[in-house]
Amino acid sequence: MADTLGAPSRAATRAAGVLGPVTMVRIAIVAAIVLIWEAAAASGLFYRDVVPSVVAVARALVRVLADASFYWHLSVTMLEIAAALAIGGTAGLVIGIALGGSRLLSKAIEPYLYYLGPTPKIIFFPVLIMLFGIGPGSKVAMGAISCFFPIVLSVAAAMRQIPLVLIRVGQSFRAGPWDMALKVYIPAMRHPIINGFRLGLGIALIGTLLAETKMSNRGIGHLIIQAYALFDMPRMYAMLIILFAFAIGANSLLARAGKADGTMG
Amino acid sequence: MTSRLRIDDGPLPALMGLAGIAALLLLIEGLISVGLLNPFIVPKPSQVIGSFYRVVVEENVLERFVLTIKECLFAVALVTIVGVSIGVLLHRVSLLRQATETWVAAFASAPVVLMYPLFLVMFGRSALTIVMMGFAAGLPPVILKTIEGLSSTRRVLLAVGQSFKLTPRQMFWKIQLPSSLPAIFVGLKLGLIFALINIVGVEFLINFGGLGQLINDLAERYDLPGTYAAISFVVVVSVGFFMIAERAERWLIR
Structure with a gap:
């Protein structure tokens, strides 16, 4: 309610042209970038269309968004990422709980996962193509492997931070391993799990899209590399803008989910 | 409790980890040898080690x-x-x-x-x-x-x-x-x-x-x-x- 009452006054302030200095600086930076870009595009210093004008990119953006086939490719990529996150996330959750629950297992296996985590996963792509073919299967596998590592490590770390009293309460009720996982472990570490999945989503997105750019006939990654191959630069820039908006939007949605859960909890 | 602590803190976890990797490689080698895994998709670990040089x-x-x-x-x-x-x-x-x-x-x-x-x-x-x-x-x-x-x-x-x-x-x-x-x-x-x-x-x-x-x-x-x-x-x-x-x-x- 307060927001509703406050909104007109903020709008009026903006309408009066009173912008904070930070906003002014931001606008100035964006304007400077656009101007430099336009000057570079008009200068003819760069090879044809390497730096297309902002207007050409905006037109391409509208064309891409108005094209029905784009949404089919987008849905393919989104389904691949969702499947990757479901597979890699479930595996990360189960193995993370096992590692976090056992010091012996954690010390035996976790160092390997910790050091394998930051290796560039895309190098496994040739193996995944052999195993799952060049269709969506290899992209899902690429995304699943990519997101598995941050999720398993954050779940294992979170397991070790569960208050002992909660575990003892579960044990005193003679809860089985399944009940302990569903009713004690997962609820107690929901914030780190959400954060792990947030990290995992970003990395699954990168893995899946990189795999699409390397070898695919569908998906947003395929569209980007196709625009590059046809040297349709405005379209490629438009695709990259959409992709970054999609990545940042998905990330902030999960961040909000984490915060909303935090305020309720 | 004391004995469990000793097991966790000694060299056993690291050895277990190495043994786990060795067992996995042996399992893959065995599965390929008996034809359960396709050698044209997954090569034998011994072949991979052999091709390092x-x-x-x-x-x-x-x-x-x-x-x-x-x-x-x-x-x-x-x-x-x-x-x-x-x-x-x-x-x-x-x-x-x-x-x-x-x-x-x-x-x-x-x-x-x-x-x-x-x-x-x-x-x-x-x-x-x-x-x-x-x-x-x-x-x-x-x-x-x-x-x-x-x-x-x-x-x-x-x-x-x-x-x-x-x-x-x-x-x-x-x-x-x-x-x-x-x-x-x-x-x-x-x-x-x-x-x-x-x-x-x-x-x-x-x-x-x-x-x-x-x-x-x-x-x-x-x-x-x-x-x-x-x-x-x-x-x-x-x-x-x-x-x-x-x-x-x-x-x-x-």
């Missing part, structure tokens, strides 16, 4: 390794110069920092590697594209950590500087920068890791350069044991690289 000698692995490391060092040198300078600038000009710090943080979590077609267009299929990709990936953590380090200089140190009537320049070089070095090194370590990941990845994707290209080459020749050996080599190099970076960071912060 061939890959190292015939595929000029050392030259490729040096090339990748060179690209990485160039990228990190650029990241250090540009990242620390931007960090210092943003720390000094508070308004600019307020306006752009969230952008830098967003850039840090953005899928920068997906911009490689854009870099290909700008810099061509060359080592410059690879270095610039490493640079773009490694830049945000260095900027953010430099700002963090400079902002967290202890008040007492600044007060000491003021009591000696240091000029702003002397204050920066003799107090603020040295005290922020631990944070800057953490940023550089992160930048180095991000740069390496992206450099190897882009080498593979654009089929140009050092170790990443080797994997792509061998896969395109359908040299399965060679491909697996090259992947294992890159994994070993990456892991070694991270371990060294971590040790160096601990040593520098000490």
Whole structure:
């Protein structure tokens, strides 16, 4: 309610042209970038269309968004990422709980996962193509492997931070391993799990899209590399803008989910 | 309880881990031998181990390794110069920092590697594209950590500087920068890791350069044991690289 009452006054302030200095600086930076870009595009210093004008990119953006086939490719990529996150996330959750629950297992296996985590996963792509073919299967596998590592490590770390009293309460009720996982472990570490999945989503997105750019006939990654191959630069820039908006939007949605859960909890 | 602690803390976990890997490799070897796994998809681990020497000698692995490391060092040198300078600038000009710090943080979590077609267009299929990709990936953590380090200089140190009537320049070089070095090194370590990941990845994707290209080459020749050996080599190099970076960071912060 307060927001509703406050909104007109903020709008009026903006309408009066009173912008904070930070906003002014931001606008100035964006304007400077656009101007430099336009000057570079008009200068003819760069090879044809390497730096297309902002207007050409905006037109391409509208064309891409108005094209029905784009949404089919987008849905393919989104389904691949969702499947990757479901597979890699479930595996990360189960193995993370096992590692976090056992010091012996954690010390035996976790160092390997910790050091394998930051290796560039895309190098496994040739193996995944052999195993799952060049269709969506290899992209899902690429995304699943990519997101598995941050999720398993954050779940294992979170397991070790569960208050002992909660575990003892579960044990005193003679809860089985399944009940302990569903009713004690997962609820107690929901914030780190959400954060792990947030990290995992970003990395699954990168893995899946990189795999699409390397070898695919569908998906947003395929569209980007196709625009590059046809040297349709405005379209490629438009695709990259959409992709970054999609990545940042998905990330902030999960961040909000984490915060909303935090305020309720 | 005591005996459990001893088991957990002794060499047993590490041995268990190694034994687990050995058992997995033996299982794969066995499954391929009895025909349950297709040898044209997954080569025998013994074949992969056997092809290490061939890959190292015939595929000029050392030259490729040096090339990748060179690209990485160039990228990190650029990241250090540009990242620390931007960090210092943003720390000094508070308004600019307020306006752009969230952008830098967003850039840090953005899928920068997906911009490689854009870099290909700008810099061509060359080592410059690879270095610039490493640079773009490694830049945000260095900027953010430099700002963090400079902002967290202890008040007492600044007060000491003021009591000696240091000029702003002397204050920066003799107090603020040295005290922020631990944070800057953490940023550089992160930048180095991000740069390496992206450099190897882009080498593979654009089929140009050092170790990443080797994997792509061998896969395109359908040299399965060679491909697996090259992947294992890159994994070993990456892991070694991270371990060294971590040790160096601990040593520098000490």
